[in-house]
Amino acid sequence: MFHHQDSLEALNRHLPLKQKIVSAHRVIKDKFNFIARIAITLYDPESRIIKTYVDSSGCDQPLKHYETSLDKAGSLKAILDRERPRVVNNLVTFDNNEHEHTRRIGHQGYAASYTMPMFHSGSFFGFLFFNSYQPDVFDEKTLKDLDVFGHLISLIVINELSTLSVMDAAIKTTSDITHLRDPETGSHLDRMSRYSRLIAQSLADKYELNDEYIEHVFMFSPLHDIGKIAIPDTILLKPGPLDEKERAMMNTHTTIGRSMIDSIVANFKLDGIEQIAVLKNIAEFHHEAINGSGYPSGKKNSEIPLEARIVAVADVFDALTSCRPYKDAWSNDKAFDLLKRLAGEKLDSDCVNALIENKAEVEQIQSQFQEDIFG
Incomplete structure (x- = not known):
């Protein structure tokens, strides 16, 4: 009767937020081994600043201690304006982008990304990023599954912030x-x-x-x-x-x-x-x-x-x-x-x-x- 091990059992325990994100990433990699990094940024509505908060990375931290004005990050602001996630299956097309966060991601070697805006009770509070070193990995079937994981991770963050x-x-x-x-x-x-x-x-x-x-x-x-x-x-x-x-x-x-x-x-x-x-x-x-x-x-x-x-x-x-x-x-x-x-x-x-x-x-x-x- 008790042969099944809950793959997300770590989320039941009192753990730091980063460890929970790492645990969720480990489960996601079992299904999509090309997901190299999950990262979360928070939004300060008073200053309109986007700030790095927590990620599942080990040595890969291209945006460590980074912040930027949302108004200066056109690609991110477009996501929020549309209230729709963004899929970039080939980051080479962003090579000429002048914004620092895009350059850092590209220099790290990531080839594709999926970015979800996070909302709580209708209020925007940050972005969730899935990064891959492989291009052309985010097809519609993959995205539907990642949406479920994305909202789960968003709820974990909401619980922490709440x-x-x-x-x-x-x-x-x-x-x-x-x-x-x-x-x-x-x-x-x-x-x-x-x-x-x-x-x-x-x-x-x-x-x-x-x-x-x-x-x-x-x-x-x-x-x-x-x-x-x-x-x-x-x-x-x-x-x-x-x-x-x-x-x-x-x-x-x-x-x-x-x-x-x-x-x-x-x-x-x-x-x-x-x-x-x-x-x-x-x-x-x-x-x-x-x-x-x-x-x-x-x-x-x-x-x-x-x-x-x-x-x-x-x-x-x-x-x-x-x-x-x-x-x-x-x-x-x-x-x-x-x-x-x-x-x-x-x-x-x-x-x-x-x-x-x-x-x-x-x-x-x-x-x-x-x-x-x-x-």
Whole structure:
């Protein structure tokens, strides 16, 4: 009675998303051995950016840590405009395409591809790619079977993102209450989260960061100050400098934030989320200093989790370059000069350099997410 082994049994277990995609790819290869790679990109509707997220590749990663504007990727935008998948049975015909992602795919040696747009409740959220080193493999019968697998993989991704969304919504609801009292604006969170992603992306090769980690840094960084909900208005909104007792109270927002996240994760049974530690570390350790003078634990150097070091630089830079009731906005160059002086003492040198070396991208973020009239 129990002789049959479920070929997709791995999907029943608590595994990282990448392992689930790899398991699905293994089953697909049993039927279509020419499928060399399955890849998923996510769409950020606010910036209209397409970002690599996860794939089933081993050494084949032509688009590792890659992002592009959907408006500049004409072939992908055409898929979305038509809400229809695209079949390219001979990528040689795309050799003269000027877009970088097409060139990278071609240089990897892929000869054919099938691209499906992914939707959840009618909303577009990314693309799913099937790549082959062999040309002319995607006939109608093959495509019908791949459609089934494609929607299965899409559901796996939706489930993963929905779990993250539940957690994100629970925490952001609390965070929104905080920011009704906190003078920091939504534009600040938009910018610093994208600075955080920019830094993580720049450090990806040195620290061997995968695209999932980079995306989670982006998703979780706006929640760094969630613990401020517990800080009294007399301290949080004080226009002048805090005294020693008030500063000590303000500093508790890091441990309070970590405790709140622990409670939310437990109450919503979200402890199975991969890389949940990234969120916890950002909330608790983003005020630690490289020389050990920070709080709450006085961690030094690499004792401070990388994600907290990344967010610290992004947060400080945006605070310096933003207008506040008590100060004018600094120029980028003036802010960069201070970051350089703080590097190696208060802030991580790699993270500081990663931000400064991407000045053009920083300016683009600032242009797109300008301070609102209440900023």
